[in-house]
Amino acid sequence: MKRVFWGLAAALVLSSSVQAEKVIYVHGMSLTESNEKCQDQTSSAVCPYWETHVNGDYVFVGYDGRKNPFGGTAASGSVRLLQILNKYCRKDQGQSCRLIDDSLGGFTGAGTVSMYNKTGIYNILYATQIVSAEGGSEIANLGDTAIDVLKLVFNLTGEGAQSLIESRDAIQALVTTSARGLFDHNRTNGTVFYHVNANQSIFIADPFLPGTDDSLVAFHSSCGYRTAGAFQRCQGQKIRTCALCFWETPKLVTPWDNHKQHPLVPLTGFDAPHAKGHSDVTYHGKIQ
Numbered sequence: 001m002k003r004v005f006w007g008l009a010a011a012l013v014l015s016s017s018v019q020a021e022k023v024i025y026v027h028g029m030s031l032t033e034s035n036e037k038c039q040d041q042t043s044s045a046v047c048p049y050w051e052t053h054v055n056g057d058y059v060f061v062g063y064d065g066r067k068n069p070f071g072g073t074a075a076s077g078s079v080r081l082l083q084i085l086n087k088y089c090r091k092d093q094g095q096s097c098r099l100i101d102d103s104l105g106g107f108t109g110a111g112t113v114s115m116y117n118k119t120g121i122y123n124i125l126y127a128t129q130i131v132s133a134e135g136g137s138e139i140a141n142l143g144d145t146a147i148d149v150l151k152l153v154f155n156l157t158g159e160g161a162q163s164l165i166e167s168r169d170a171i172q173a174l175v176t177t178s179a180r181g182l183f184d185h186n187r188t189n190g191t192v193f194y195h196v197n198a199n200q201s202i203f204i205a206d207p208f209l210p211g212t213d214d215s216l217v218a219f220h221s222s223c224g225y226r227t228a229g230a231f232q233r234c235q236g237q238k239i240r241t242c243a244l245c246f247w248e249t250p251k252l253v254t255p256w257d258n259h260k261q262h263p264l265v266p267l268t269g270f271d272a273p274h275a276k277g278h279s280d281v282t283y284h285g286k287i288q
Contacts, residue, residue, distance in 0.1 A: 030064075062080060104173075
């Protein structure tokens with residue numbers, strides 16, 4: 001009888017561990033270093049990008065945040081994320097996970113899920129998109145001028161400014177037409193994306209970003225809208241093709257399929273600038 005009891009207990013423990021939900025953190029663009037050392041780590045000392053994170057079963061994805069995450073190199077964001085998914089999120093091994101993506105990481109996570117989970121091999125329950133740049137940024141559309149704007153937005157000089165110049169590849173990846181055309185954003189392969197949009201703008205960037213923005217990404221991107229435009233809230237809004245096109249009848253635009261607002265965030269976003277978005281652990285918790 002004891003053998004049966006302990007056998008059942010061991011089976012339950014094994015089942016519980018197999019079904020554990022791994023939280024996978026995907027960082028954004030790096031301004032001071034590449035964050036490659038974060039790969040498969042859990043220490044904020046090793047990966048200071050994530051100074052705050054959930055308690056429990058989590059792991060960081062480490063990739064070269066200065067480069068296009070879909071560049072196809074060993075240090076590319078999508079390659080590194082796939083390595084983590086293969087280790088912790090295989091459906092055929094009874095695993096499950098969820099993603100917490102920040103900024104460029106929102107683009108990385110959404111593209112990886114869309115392009116590389118078509119067979120459903122990864123059991124990705126949902127993704128939390130914090131100030132996501134999934135739809136790109138008009139700042140990136142400025143080309144080399146984007147470097148000068150970002151220097152002012154982040155008050156960068158010296159080594160930080162030089163590192164920003166080295167991040168040109170990541171910036172170019174977020175040109176709105178490129179970011180929106182790279183993959184089918186409506187194809188989430190069963191994963192729901194919950195958006196956390198911020199609304200604290202800065203006068204330097206505001207002229208370049210349509211609608212409400214967080215100083216780097218406009219709502220059309222951070223809310224996951226199907227098209228770029230001047231939005232003031234998430235989850236659907238009637239807009240014209242331009243602010244002065246008063247002769248047009250406003251058309252309703254909605255988010256991509258399976259893209260929803262995070263239940264703790266108002267449709268108008270939370271009051272913070274872009275760079276502060278990932279620091280609030282409030283939005284890292286499990287969504288019921």
